[in-house]
Amino acid sequence: MAESHPHAGETLSDSTVPKVVVSRLSLYLRELQRLQMDGQETISSGQLGALLGFSDAQVRKDLGFVGQFGYPGVGYRCDELVQAMRDILGTNQPWPVAMVGVGNLGLALLGYRGFGRQNFSIVAAFDADPAKVGQTIQGITVQPLDQLRATVQEKHVRLGMIVVPGSQAQEVAERLVAAGVEGVVNFAPVTLTLPPHVQVVGVDLAIELEQLSFAVTNKGTPLESRP
Amino acid sequence: MAESHPHAGETLSDSTVPKVVVSRLSLYLRELQRLQMDGQETISSGQLGALLGFSDAQVRKDLGFVGQFGYPGVGYRCDELVQAMRDILGTNQPWPVAMVGVGNLGLALLGYRGFGRQNFSIVAAFDADPAKVGQTIQGITVQPLDQLRATVQEKHVRLGMIVVPGSQAQEVAERLVAAGVEGVVNFAPVTLTLPPHVQVVGVDLAIELEQLSFAVTNKGTPLESRP
DNA sequence: CGGTGTGAAAGTTTTCACAGCG
DNA sequence: CGCTGTGAAAACTTTCACACCG
Numbered sequence: 001m002a003e004s005h006p007h008a009g010e011t012l013s014d015s016t017v018p019k020v021v022v023s024r025l026s027l028y029l030r031e032l033q034r035l036q037m038d039g040q041e042t043i044s045s046g047q048l049g050a051l052l053g054f055s056d057a058q059v060r061k062d063l064g065f066v067g068q069f070g071y072p073g074v075g076y077r078c079d080e081l082v083q084a085m086r087d088i089l090g091t092n093q094p095w096p097v098a099m100v101g102v103g104n105l106g107l108a109l110l111g112y113r114g115f116g117r118q119n120f121s122i123v124a125a126f127d128a129d130p131a132k133v134g135q136t137i138q139g140i141t142v143q144p145l146d147q148l149r150a151t152v153q154e155k156h157v158r159l160g161m162i163v164v165p166g167s168q169a170q171e172v173a174e175r176l177v178a179a180g181v182e183g184v185v186n187f188a189p190v191t192l193t194l195p196p197h198v199q200v201v202g203v204d205l206a207i208e209l210e211q212l213s214f215a216v217t218n219k220g221t222p223l224e225s226r227p
Numbered sequence: 228m229a230e231s232h233p234h235a236g237e238t239l240s241d242s243t244v245p246k247v248v249v250s251r252l253s254l255y256l257r258e259l260q261r262l263q264m265d266g267q268e269t270i271s272s273g274q275l276g277a278l279l280g281f282s283d284a285q286v287r288k289d290l291g292f293v294g295q296f297g298y299p300g301v302g303y304r305c306d307e308l309v310q311a312m313r314d315i316l317g318t319n320q321p322w323p324v325a326m327v328g329v330g331n332l333g334l335a336l337l338g339y340r341g342f343g344r345q346n347f348s349i350v351a352a353f354d355a356d357p358a359k360v361g362q363t364i365q366g367i368t369v370q371p372l373d374q375l376r377a378t379v380q381e382k383h384v385r386l387g388m389i390v391v392p393g394s395q396a397q398e399v400a401e402r403l404v405a406a407g408v409e410g411v412v413n414f415a416p417v418t419l420t421l422p423p424h425v426q427v428v429g430v431d432l433a434i435e436l437e438q439l440s441f442a443v444t445n446k447g448t449p450l451e452s453r454p
Numbered sequence: 455c456g457g458t459g460t461g462a463a464a465g466t467t468t469t470c471a472c473a474g475c476g
Numbered sequence: 477c478g479c480t481g482t483g484a485a486a487a488c489t490t491t492c493a494c495a496c497c498g
Binding site for chain 4: 044045046056060061063064068069070071072073074075076
């Protein structure tokens with residue numbers, strides 16, 4: 001069920017948040033955290049929208065899904081909004097993550113400094129290659145796959161990152177699910193088939209470039225609208 | 228302007244394709260290329276949809292934006308569809324790409340094998356750090372940023388990848404644009420402000436995890452719908 | 455038959471516009 | 477005032493359902 005923000009004691013229980021809105025919430029949060037760093041206290045829907053290319057109305061509607069934080073005539077308080085967003089997105093609690101696949105990309109992700117700020121931390125890494133098992137990178141010792149279940153349980157891991165070649169992704173995904181993981185980010189360029197209670201976010205780097213090549217090719221009309 | 232597929236001599240000129248549809252086209256293409264590898268000749272909208280979790284009607288509508296390829300009673304020919312999709316997405320032509328930022332992630336992307344299949348190739352890499360300039364990785368010698376413009380022109384680069392820390396991303400983006408690049412993929416966790424003729428695709432790794440943490444937290448209702 | 459292409463209906467998201475508040 | 481929160485309207489996307497084709 002959708003979380004709603006229990007701000008000021010409301011228990012607004014069942015408004016579910018559309019997926020498009022959730023993706024914009026993450027963008028708002030990113031801007032808000034930057035504004036907070038810069039010491040900005042408040043911001044209006046118009047200003048926040050302008051930073052991201054959205055309309056003021058859209059910002060207000062989106063924030064409306066989360067709760068009521070605005071001060072008419074003033075705007076929103078950055079710190080309140082950050083807190084509320086993180087509650088909704090779930091990043092006020094720590095998320096231990098298990099990574100499978102310690103190739104080039106896996107190594108890079110192990111070292112990526114951006115996860116920590118949002119309370120994610122990679123607490124274990126696995127690889128099928130015996131040559132990689134035992135190596136320690138960024139303080140994490142690479143384990144063999146048969147230790148997956150034990151480690152996931154022991155470290156209370158709920159999320160997995162799949163960073164293996166496409167040919168192995170489905171199998172690895174199933175092992176993560178069997179180990180008890182509730183959601184995975186899949187960097188392999190294949191579609192995973194998993195039970196519906198498991199959440200999947202796919203990141204296909206070639207597809208991102210493809211979207212760009214489409215946009216560039218079809219420039220002039222900024223890739224929207226219908227006849 | 229939107230490209231339309233000049234299949235069988237039609238010049239269907241001005242149907243613009245909605246962004247959501249374009250992102251699904253990339254997914255169809257990925258499946259189709261796999262099917263092609265496996266030697267499958269034809270596929271129906273229902274089968275293709277099932278592979279990705281979409282309805283048959285949606286697949287047909289989406290493909291309708293691209294042209295008319297279906298054989299009633301049979302389905303679509305994989306090879307024709309792949310060809311058409313690549314025409315639309317622009318990946319029948321080669322895309323030389325310039326990368327800026329040769330940190331962990333940049334290195335991993337330089338070695339990523341998935342770009343080539345879609346006709347992208349990283350033909351130059353740049354870094355502000357003098358210690359990195361001159362190193363050769365994957366056959367690419369890292370250049371200083373002041374060679375950006377010359378190299379972009381010389382190698383006919385139209386796309387850039389920004390893989391620098393957030394604090395430098397806007398400046399780097401501007402330099403890429405000044406050098407003549409028409410679109411960028413931005414891996415830095417900041418919003419870029421660029422002239423509207425430049426296309427931007429953002430990939431924020433922490434945000435992907437955030438979307439997942441939301442989905443997992445709000446499981447039960449699969450994160451869609453409204454009262 | 456089994457399957458496409460497509461109008462028309464249903465559903466969702468965005469924009470508009472304005473009452474109301476500090 | 478300036479800005480929020482929100483119904484009502486407009487725009488867009490998805491699903492339905494069916495004529496038509498090999």
